[in-house]
Every structure is written in structure tokens, then in C-alpha cells.
Amino acid sequence: GAGVSQSPSNKVTEKGKDVELRCDPISGHTALYWYRQSLGQGLEFLIYFQGNSAPDKSGLPSDRFSAERTGGSVSTLTIQRTQQEDSAVYLCASRGARVGQETQYFGPGTRLLVL
Amino acid sequence: KQEVTQIPAALSVPEGENLVLNCSFTDSAIYNLQWFRQDPGKGLTSLLLIQSSQREQTSGRLNASLDKSSGRSTLYIAASQPGDSATYLCAVRPEYNFNKFYFGSGTKLNVKP
Numbered sequence: 001g002a003g004v005s006q007s008p009s010n011k012v013t014e015k016g017k018d019v020e021l022r023c024d025p026i027s028g029h030t031a032l033y034w035y036r037q038s039l040g041q042g043l044e045f046l047i048y049f050q051g052n053s054a055p056d057k058s059g060l061p062s063d064r065f066s067a068e069r070t071g072g073s074v075s076t077l078t079i080q081r082t083q084q085e086d087s088a089v090y091l092c093a094s095r096g097a098r099v100g101q102e103t104q105y106f107g108p109g110t111r112l113l114v115l
Numbered sequence: 116k117q118e119v120t121q122i123p124a125a126l127s128v129p130e131g132e133n134l135v136l137n138c139s140f141t142d143s144a145i146y147n148l149q150w151f152r153q154d155p156g157k158g159l160t161s162l163l164l165i166q167s168s169q170r171e172q173t174s175g176r177l178n179a180s181l182d183k184s185s186g187r188s189t190l191y192i193a194a195s196q197p198g199d200s201a202t203y204l205c206a207v208r209p210e211y212n213f214n215k216f217y218f219g220s221g222t223k224l225n226v227k228p
Contacts, residue, residue, distance in 0.1 A: 004158070033216075042119065042204060042218035043159075056214045091158055102147060102208075104216070106158030
């Protein structure tokens with residue numbers, strides 16, 4: 001079956017512009033995560049969706065960042081008024097909700113460069 | 116807040132060597148710990164998951180151990196191969212917040228033919 005997909009794979013934008021990053025999780029996975037990975041760094045948690053519950057937004061670094069998940073499937077991460085420090089790889093992961101489905105499955109990421 | 120550290124940051128070994136990657140975490144109240152592999156330009160692939168009640172997990176040439184009380188995990192790779200070259204990351208899931216995973220910054224492994 002298909003894994004987690006993300007688009008675009010690469011995005012170059014100018015400082016101050018808005019960007020939208022998309023994540024298609026594995027079908028049936030109710031949990032979805034967004035992470036940010038800066039050069040040479042570990043993954044920084046951004047936001048978590050679980051089913052119809054309110055998302056855990058505690059990792060979003062500023063109010064310029066927002067995310068939504070429509071219909072419990074596709075998710076979009078939006079960065080408004082991008083800054084150079086937003087340049088990073090943005091990774092999405094999904095996970096099943098049943099006991100024993102602990103493993104996160106990651107997409108290939110979107111490489112964002114803000115000039 | 117949980118802090119996860121991986122040492123060394125980079126490691127280069129000749130093919131065939133056995134090697135150990137280290138992961139340490141500051142808060143022992145974890146639900147589980149996972150080891151991932153990341154190839155250049157790719158996402159992460161889960162290698163091994165150890166529940167907090169377990170001491171180790173094995174998959175092929177990989178063995179991961181967990182010492183929860185001392186805040187340490189090791190990933191042992193036997194008979195390394197050039198195809199093992201990648202960045203290896205560990206991640207802990209705290210008991211008090213199932214939503215979050217805390218990642219180390221990884222160990223970049225190069226296995227020379």
C-alpha cells in the first residue's frame with residue numbers, strides 16, 4: 001500500500017511570502033504529526049492530530065504557523081510571512097490508533113528554503 | 116522537558132565491524148523508545164521499538180537495549196555493511212504525554228567498503 005506522501009518535495013520562497021505544505025497520511029491512520037528538522041538537528045515536534053480530537057499545537061513556534069486536517073485525512077501546514085529561520089525540512093508522520101500500532105510512518109519531507 | 120542526546124554525532128568504520136550507537140535521555144518516565152534510520156533526502160524508517168517494560172529488541176543484525184533507570188539506550192549493529200550508512204535517530208515517548216516524541220539529533224554513520 002501507499003505510504004505517507006508529502007508535497008511539494010522542495011519549495012523555495014521569498015521572505016515574507018506564505019507557503020502551504022501538504023501531507024497525505026496512510027489510509028486509516030488517525031494520528032498525524034508534523035515535525036521540523038533543521039540542518040544537523042533532531043526533529044522538533046510541531047503539531048499532532050488524533051481523530052476528531054482538538055489538535056495538540058504546543059510545538060508550533062509562533063502564530064505564523066498553523067495546520068489543519070480536513071476530513072481526518074489530508075493535512076496542510078501553513079507558514080505565513082516566512083522568515084529565513086523557517087528554512088528546514090518539514091516532515092509528516094502518521095500512526096494507527098490501536099494498541100500495538102506504535103510505529104510512526106514518515107513521509108519524505110518538504111525541503112523549504114526561504115531566501 | 117525531556118532532552119535526548121546521541122553520541123557520537125558522526126562515526127566512520129570499515130565494513131565488517133561491529134558498532135554501538137548511544138542514546139541518552141534525561142527523564143526516565145518514558146512509555147517507549149524507538150530507533151529510526153534516515154537516508155539522505157528521505158524520511159525516517161523505524162528500525163526497532165522498545166517498550167518501557169522491555170530490556171531489548173532484536174531485528175536481524177540490529178539489537179537495541181534499554182536501561183530506563185539510567186536513561187540510556189544503545190543500538191548495536193553487527194557486521195556492518197556499506198548499506199548501513201545513514202543517520203540513526205532515537206526518539207522517546209514520555210509517559211505523561213503520549214502525543215509527543217522527543218528526538219535526538221542523530222548519529223551519522225559511514226561504513227567504508
